[in-house]
Every structure is written in structure tokens, then in C-alpha cells.
Amino acid sequence: MPTYLYAVTAGDHPARLTDVTGVGDPAAPVRVLSAGPLKAVVGDAPDGLRAKRRDLLAHQRVLDRLMEDGAVLPMRFGLIGPDDERVRAVVEDNAAAYTERLGELGDCREYNLKVSRDEDDLLREIIATVPEARRLNDVTRGDPGAHRERRALGEIVAREVQSRQDLTAQDMIARLAPNAVRQALAEPTGEHFLNVSFLVARDQVAAFSEAVHQEAADRGDAYTLSLNGPLPPYSFV
Structure with a gap:
């Protein structure tokens, strides 16, 4: 199943997302993939995703929750990968650059x-x-x-x-x-x-x-x- 990517965080980010749902109707659960020293915050990508207000707000709520607890590399609305493993692989392959950027953003x-x-x-x-x-x-x-x-x-x-x-x-x-x-x-x-x-x-x-x-x-x-x-x-x- 295609994977919707919300953000990348450091591996020690708490990612408190149990009460947050993502894009889609019905709203899809949000989950975390370990990717080397990082985490990828993802969910199942719904069919025919459009930039509707409901889904834009859902995307924003996930990011807002993550930002409460630390630095976040936010992904723009609508970024979809083929599946969890491909998303995990891309994040791992770019771990050095992502880690550097997270350090630059810090608590900002x-x-x-x-x-x-x-x-x-x-x-x-x-x-x-x-x-x-x-x-x-x-x-x-x-x-x-x-x-x-x-x-x-x-x-x-x-x-x-x-x-x-x-x-x-x-x-x-x-x-x-x-x-x-x-x-x-x-x-x-x-x-x-x-x-x-x-x-x-x-x-x-x-x-x-x-x-x-x-x-x-x-x-x-x-x-x-x-x-x-x-x-x-x-x-x-």
C-alpha cells in the first residue's frame, strides 16, 4: 500500500501521536517507522488524495503535535512513497543530510x-x-x-x-x-x-x-x- 509521509524526526523524538489521526476519509492512523538514526512519521495514503481543507488540517495537526516535542523536518502535503520499506530506505540513505538539517533547525x-x-x-x-x-x-x-x-x-x-x-x-x-x-x-x-x-x-x-x-x-x-x-x-x- 502507498505510504504518506508527514515528517522526519530524530530517533529520540517521542513522537506522541496516539490521539492524532492523519489524512483520508476515514482518517488514517499515524505511525512511526524507524529509519536508522531517524524516524519517519507516516500513514496509509488514501486513494485520490486532494488538497481538501479536512486533509490539509489533518496534515498540519500531525506536524503541530510533533513540533511540541522537538525538531521536525516537515514534508509538504501530498508526499507519497510506494510503501513503508521504500520510504524507510530513502530516509536511511539521506540520514546524514537530514540529521544535519534537524540540528540546524533545533528548537525553532x-x-x-x-x-x-x-x-x-x-x-x-x-x-x-x-x-x-x-x-x-x-x-x-x-x-x-x-x-x-x-x-x-x-x-x-x-x-x-x-x-x-x-x-x-x-x-x-x-x-x-x-x-x-x-x-x-x-x-x-x-x-x-x-x-x-x-x-x-x-x-x-x-x-x-x-x-x-x-x-x-x-x-x-x-x-x-x-x-x-x-x-x-x-x-x-
Whole structure:
């Protein structure tokens, strides 16, 4: 039977999973495979698995429980091997790399931060601080036929928006990084100009959270900071 893989842990991880069920309908039991110095946390893979909310949450619950007791290498939803023995063999073959990564993660959690800024506020700042943008804005407001000037204004605004967002993102990461072990940038999504994950040690979580709240207060109402976590450290595996 195909085997669904949730995570890899160290061999001494307690893996307290007796009251946790996995993906599938009905939900499949979760079990542990010894794989050399490591453990593979697995279950039977259901037929026709889809990324439904029920199964996504089940996958997350298994990882959350494991993270309560130590470092975890989380596997993304939907990873399936041919059977237990093949999964065990792959984990054993990669034991050195997995063990090294578990040591790097230690007792850490991932926190994801997304940041957006009110567009009108940013545009007002550009018009107020870039003389050529201010001049072109005055021209286009008074002349509907000023197509060349409107195009030039659009180019200046686009360039300034990108430049200012990049500088702000770099500054925010630099201010938050001292409270984290590592950070990993991801592609911005939607209206967010910054999408970054931080690997935070358990004993630094309070300090990191406070730093994010202070950053939000310092930036003001034009900025929206959305912090999500603790999460399995997918961005650092």
C-alpha cells in the first residue's frame, strides 16, 4: 500500500501521536517507522488524495503535535512513497543530510510576515518628494491631452514605487533579523510588497513578536503587517 509521509524526526523524538489521526476519509492512523538514526512519521495514503481543507488540517495537526516535542523536518502535503520499506530506505540513505538539517533547525519555529502599504499614501509621498513627478502631476491634472507627460509620470511612479518598497523591505528585515536565527525571502503575493519567513528559536518568540509589533507601530497606519505562526519550518528545510 502507498505510504504518506508527514515528517522526519530524530530517533529520540517521542513522537506522541496516539490521539492524532492523519489524512483520508476515514482518517488514517499515524505511525512511526524507524529509519536508522531517524524516524519517519507516516500513514496509509488514501486513494485520490486532494488538497481538501479536512486533509490539509489533518496534515498540519500531525506536524503541530510533533513540533511540541522537538525538531521536525516537515514534508509538504501530498508526499507519497510506494510503501513503508521504500520510504524507510530513502530516509536511511539521506540520514546524514537530514540529521544535519534537524540540528540546524533545533528548537525553532517559522513565522511568516507579509507587509503591504496603502497605495495612496505611497503615491502622495512620491509626488511630494520627487520634483519631476510633482511637475508632471500638475501638468497632467490640468491638461487631459498631455499623454506624453502622463506616460512619463507613470514611469517615474513605477520606478519610485519599486525602489521605495525594496528599501523598506530591506530595512524591516534588518530590524527584525536580530531576533531570528535565519530568514528566507519569498515572492510577494497580491498587494504585499514583502513576504518573508523567519526561523525563530522558542526562547526568542516573545522578543520577535514584540519587535514585529514595534515595527508596525513605528511604520504607522499606512502599513499593514500580517504575522502568521508558529509554522512548521518549510522555508528552511
